[in-house]
Amino acid sequence: MSFWYNVDSGQVETDANRSRGEQVLGPYATEADAQAALDKARANTEKWDSDDRAWNEKGAHDSD
DSSP states (O other): OOEEEETTTTEEEETTTOOOSTTEEEEESSHHHHHTHHHHHHHHHHHHHHHHHHHHHHHHHHTO
16 A cells, blocks of 8 residues: 655555645655655755755856
8 A cells, every 4th residue: 555645635645545736745654754745855955955046156166
């Protein structure tokens, strides 16, 4: 069974009651993973933004 996190309702859903559309994140292997979906997404976004800044700064210095 897969678990999904519904960003509109803030509830974890299963394959049996999953909403359709863009408001769900997943699938996740466990209910706990689905419940932590927003925290994980936020952490990933912050890391990627940091990586992008570092990449851009490195590129700016390489052209000197």
